Amino acid sequence: MGRYVLRRLLQMVPVFLGTTFLIYVMVWAVPGDPFEGKCGDRDCPESYVSAMRERFNLDDPLLVQYAKYLGNLVRGDFGLTSSGLQVADRIAATFPVTLKLALVALAVEAVIGITAGVVSGLRNRGFLDSLVLVSTLFLISIPVFVTGYVVQLVFGLQLGWISPTVTSPTIGNLIVPGFVLASLSMAYVARLSRASISENRRADYVRTALAKGLPPRRVVGVHLLRNSLIPVITFLGTDLGAFLGGAIVTEGIFNVPGVGGLVFRSILTKDGAMVTGVVTVLVLVYLLMTLLVDLLYAVLDPRIRYD
Amino acid sequence: MTEQIVPLVDERPRGLFGDAWHALRRRVLFWVAVSIIFLVVLMALFPGLFASGDPNLAQLSRSRGAPSAEAWFGYDNQGYDIYTRVVHGARASIVVGLLSTVGVVLVGATIGMFAGFYGGWLDAVVSRIADVFVGVPFVLGAIVILTTLNAGGDAGTVRIVAQVVLSLSVLSWPVAMRIMRSTAIAAKQQDYVKAARALGASSSRIITKHMLPNCVAPVLVYSTIALGAFIGAEATLSYLGIGLRQPVVSWGVMINSAKDYLRVAPHALLFPAGFLTATVLAFVMLGDAVREALDPKLR
Numbered sequence: 001m002g003r004y005v006l007r008r009l010l011q012m013v014p015v016f017l018g019t020t021f022l023i024y025v026m027v028w029a030v031p032g033d034p035f036e037g038k039c040g041d042r043d044c045p046e047s048y049v050s051a052m053r054e055r056f057n058l059d060d061p062l063l064v065q066y067a068k069y070l071g072n073l074v075r076g077d078f079g080l081t082s083s084g085l086q087v088a089d090r091i092a093a094t095f096p097v098t099l100k101l102a103l104v105a106l107a108v109e110a111v112i113g114i115t116a117g118v119v120s121g122l123r124n125r126g127f128l129d130s131l132v133l134v135s136t137l138f139l140i141s142i143p144v145f146v147t148g149y150v151v152q153l154v155f156g157l158q159l160g161w162i163s164p165t166v167t168s169p170t171i172g173n174l175i176v177p178g179f180v181l182a183s184l185s186m187a188y189v190a191r192l193s194r195a196s197i198s199e200n201r202r203a204d205y206v207r208t209a210l211a212k213g214l215p216p217r218r219v220v221g222v223h224l225l226r227n228s229l230i231p232v233i234t235f236l237g238t239d240l241g242a243f244l245g246g247a248i249v250t251e252g253i254f255n256v257p258g259v260g261g262l263v264f265r266s267i268l269t270k271d272g273a274m275v276t277g278v279v280t281v282l283v284l285v286y287l288l289m290t291l292l293v294d295l296l297y298a299v300l301d302p303r304i305r306y307d
Numbered sequence: 308m309t310e311q312i313v314p315l316v317d318e319r320p321r322g323l324f325g326d327a328w329h330a331l332r333r334r335v336l337f338w339v340a341v342s343i344i345f346l347v348v349l350m351a352l353f354p355g356l357f358a359s360g361d362p363n364l365a366q367l368s369r370s371r372g373a374p375s376a377e378a379w380f381g382y383d384n385q386g387y388d389i390y391t392r393v394v395h396g397a398r399a400s401i402v403v404g405l406l407s408t409v410g411v412v413l414v415g416a417t418i419g420m421f422a423g424f425y426g427g428w429l430d431a432v433v434s435r436i437a438d439v440f441v442g443v444p445f446v447l448g449a450i451v452i453l454t455t456l457n458a459g460g461d462a463g464t465v466r467i468v469a470q471v472v473l474s475l476s477v478l479s480w481p482v483a484m485r486i487m488r489s490t491a492i493a494a495k496q497q498d499y500v501k502a503a504r505a506l507g508a509s510s511s512r513i514i515t516k517h518m519l520p521n522c523v524a525p526v527l528v529y530s531t532i533a534l535g536a537f538i539g540a541e542a543t544l545s546y547l548g549i550g551l552r553q554p555v556v557s558w559g560v561m562i563n564s565a566k567d568y569l570r571v572a573p574h575a576l577l578f579p580a581g582f583l584t585a586t587v588l589a590f591v592m593l594g595d596a597v598r599e600a601l602d603p604k605l606r
Contacts, residue, residue, distance in 0.1 A: 015435065015438045015439055018436070018438075019439050019442040019443055022439060023448075023451060026451050027451060137588065137592060137595070138584075138588065140591050141535065141587040141591050142584045143539040143580075143583065143584070144543070145543055146562070146580040146583065146584060149562075149566065149569060149576055150577075150580070152569070153569055153573055153576075157569070242444065244444075245445075245446070245447050246444055246447075248446050248447065248450070248547070249543060249546070252547075264547070267454050270454075279443070279451075282447070283442050283443070286444075287442065
């Protein structure tokens with residue numbers, strides 16, 4: 001197990017370097033002046049531009065720039081934004097909000113998705129099964145921003161049940177945005193667990209468990225669920241990473257002060273240090289989540305061993 | 308006895324796709340999906356058939372007019388006729404979806420086929436490169452690529468569309484590549500490939516004549532669903548203001564301009580969103596039906 005984790009961690013290094021380098025090149029190697037418009041309507045004074053080029057190592061070759069950035073990163077220094085703020089501080093201020101939103105979405109997705117999948121998977125070709133299939137079809141087809149605006153319009157503006165924007169990001173306020181963020185993946189989880197359950201419910205071990213007289217509740221809840229949830233767990237794990245990086249749209253609609261809004265503004269204002277910093281954190285989370293998922297496999301399914 | 312059996316086997320044995328077509332023909336869902344797609348493609352090809360007006364005619368005097376007899380879907384903030392624009396917007400969405408799918412499938416499937424067939428260092432390198440692209444969050448990556456490409460300033464219709472297609476393809480090819488790679492690895496160990504090799508067939512002949520026809524089904528299913536997903540992704544990027552933009556007319560562009568007036572003119576957002584959803588739904592339904600037909604286990 002330990003050697004497997006080590007090998008996986010080592011395999012992550014090239015992927016991490018590749019992804020951050022890709023983003024670094026795209027953000028910093030843009031043709032055009034990165035300090036255009038930073039000083040209002042006038043052109044920036046020579047001294048400012050040269051100081052900025054010095055600070056971001058823009059006069060070095062690209063690979064050297066990237067190596068210097070990485071060197072600082074390893075020491076925990078994310079650098080400064082072009083307006084002189086600490087990138088690490090800004091990330092620390094916004095990241096917990098997005099994490100909270102992503103966790104709410106993950107909980108919504110897991111509870112509703114798995115319940116719907118199990119219920120429809122146990123009753124093949126019934127009314128409930130068709131209902132789940134049709135509603136997941138719709139959820140998959142509606143883009144997240146449409147769901148977001150319709151929910152905001154109907155429940156926020158017309159019925160007045162919820163506040164249309166999130167003023168303070170508490171768990172209670174984040175439930176509706178969490179629903180919107182999770183809507184698409186919820187449908188995938190429901191379909192995945194439905195397929196898995198209906199495939200496994202005729203397996204030999206289920207028949208054995210029923211034959212030895214276990215109550216159906218225990219057969220489904222322990223034997224069937226534990227074996228059927230393995231593909232679902234994979235999906236949920238990688239989804240947490242996707243939620244963190246993909247919350248831009250949802251955060252924009254509901255005005256949640258999270259990482260998504262921060263990175264979107266930074267991209268538009270060409271704040272390269274901020275963009276690379278946020279993407280680095282997101283990639284790291286994504287890679288660690290995939291590792292965690294693979295380790296969870298061994299816990300759920302003792303037949304899978306890593307050595 | 309033989310006389311009774313003969314009429315039963317008079318049909319030629321059907322292949323995988325013949326079988327699939329036979330199963331598809333009897334599915335209602337398939338025909339619903341096909342007719343919606345046919346309608347949208349017709350809209351994209353000949354918008355004049357559905358709406359005779361000019362999609363770029365803006366009259367501020369009729370700004371935010373509600374749906375009525377002369378304008379079925381009402382007018383938006385600029386006084387554009389929403390019905391005309393929705394009809395004309397189909398073309399951009401379909402073109403972006405189609406070109407991105409073709410790009411992703413051609414690039415991804417070719418690379419995946421080679422990686423799966425040859426294996427070894429080629430497979431290792433290609434798989435790591437794919438990991439790098441998958442690691443970039445999709446929306447974030449698309450925003451960064453598009454702002455980089457948009458830095459050029461004002462651009463024509465063709466360039467704007469090409470940029471969106473390029474960014475969608477760059478971020479999505481690993482998915483098609485992984486599907487093709489795993490199918491190719493499974494097919495490579497089959498007897499018919501070994502037999503072809505024993506008969507002295509070259510690698511290129513094995514790939515094109517033997518592996519390709521047997522590996523194309525999973526990628527085909529993916530591409531149908533991906534087409535719908537790309538239309539949705541285009542709308543998302545346009546909604547963020549960095550995908551398609553003026554002078555291109557598309558559903559995403561319309562939703563982007565309508566979102567600030569949601570309180571006073573919700574119809575300006577709901578109609579393009581409805582068309583968008585119906586189109587994506589049609590492609591997802593088609594993909595669902597095709598997958599069920601192609602997978603003998605599900606039949």
